[in-house]
Amino acid sequence: xxxxxxxxxxxxxxxxxxxxxxxxxxxxxMARAAGLSPxxxxxxxxxxxxxxxxxxxxxxxxxxxASLLRNTDQSVADVCMAVGLSSVxxxxxxxxxxxxxxxxxxxxxxxxxxxxxxVPACVMRAYSRPQNRTFxxxxxxxxxxxxxxxxxxxxxxxx
Amino acid sequence: MIxxxxxxxxxxxxxxxxxxxxxxxxxxxxxxxxxxELGGFRWLTVAPPGDHEVSIVLMAIPGQPVxxxxxxxxxxxxxxxxxxxTVFLVTDDCQKSYEELAARGVxxxxxxxxxxxxxxxxxxxxxxxxxxxxxxxxxx
Numbered sequence: 495x496x497x498x499x500x501x502x503x504x505x506x507x508x509x510x511x512x513x514x515x516x517x518x519x520x521x522x523x524m525a526r527a528a529g530l531s532p533x534x535x536x537x538x539x540x541x542x543x544x545x546x547x548x549x550x551x552x553x554x555x556x557x558x559x560a561s562l563l564r565n566t567d568q569s570v571a572d573v574c575m576a577v578g579l580s581s582v583x584x585x586x587x588x589x590x591x592x593x594x595x596x597x598x599x600x601x602x603x604x605x606x607x608x609x610x611x612x613v614p615a616c617v618m619r620a621y622s623r624p625q626n627r628t629f630x631x632x633x634x635x636x637x638x639x640x641x642x643x644x645x646x647x648x649x650x651x652x653x
Numbered sequence: 654m655i656x657x658x659x660x661x662x663x664x665x666x667x668x669x670x671x672x673x674x675x676x677x678x679x680x681x682x683x684x685x686x687x688x689x690e691l692g693g694f695r696w697l698t699v700a701p702p703g704d705h706e707v708s709i710v711l712m713a714i715p716g717q718p719v720x721x722x723x724x725x726x727x728x729x730x731x732x733x734x735x736x737x738x739t740v741f742l743v744t745d746d747c748q749k750s751y752e753e754l755a756a757r758g759v760x761x762x763x764x765x766x767x768x769x770x771x772x773x774x775x776x777x778x779x780x781x782x783x784x785x786x787x788x789x790x791x792x793x
Contacts, residue, residue: 496666496713499733502781508735509762509777542734615768616739616775616785 503528504542507535511551512619515558516578521547549626555579556589557623563601570597592624659698661710662740663732665780667697670711673779674699677757683708701742709740732780739783747772747788754786 507524525535539547555577574585664670680699687695700708744750747765763775771790
């Protein structure tokens with residue numbers, strides 16, 4: 495029997511973030527889904543998918559939040575809670591950094607949902623997740639990590 | 654007239670795949686032929702009951718001399734990272750199909766949700782391949 499490649503277990507963690515971002519989920523839960531210790535997991539996830547699990551989970555939440563801002567009339571605070579984030583202040587800061595405008599300004603800039611093309615939801619999700627941006631381009635990074643990794647990569651890393 | 658006969662997905666293990674596609678997805682084996690003179694190459698196809706037009710080929714990732722080790726490893730990596738392709742299945746009742754498959758232990762990545770084009774859900778096979786399971790809205 496051919497062994498399952500290790501990346502398959504990491505994919506389970508990525509899928510968990512995609513499926514259950516609305517819950518108070520953290521990197522520890524993702525590590526458990528992959529069956530790895532948190533430290534080993536974060537390293538392997540980054541090596542496999544090119545970004546840290548924390549960054550993946552946060553950008554998934556922000557992508558979902560952006561979708562709610564475009565397609566619903568929920569308040570910014572409700573949108574924040576609906577994607578599994580608890581601090582509206584941090585949400586607004588992260589959102590503004592990655593989308594280049596505040597949640598309120600972002601909502602105002604988009605047309606109504608009905609004008610969107612009928613592309614499958616999986617395509618919407620995959621293509622509208624915001625790119626991670628760095629505020630610390632000059633910070634030394636381990637050689638194996640692209641220099642575009644951002645200040646939000648690790649919990650507390652951007653503070 | 655040209656029609657689609659089969660489309661292929663890479664699997665890390667054909668026996669594991671066969672078990673999943675038949676027992677969990679409820680598909681039927683269409684062809685299962687092993688060819689000794691081709692180094693034991695196994696042509697394995699499955700399809701949903703009643704669907705005799707199109708089948709899915711469950712293809713093992715070959716080694717030498719078909720593929721060099723590095724290329725085989727690249728395919729294995731893409732597959733297990735979930736980016737080797739997607740199969741788009743349709744159903745007349747997404748919620749019912751979801752409940753049946755989830756009860757058999759299928760690993761869903763998205764539960765049924767209402768979309769402009771219909772009710773859509775997603776799952777993975779044991780190798781990491783992505784599947785959509787969609788109840789397409791009649792846009793009349």
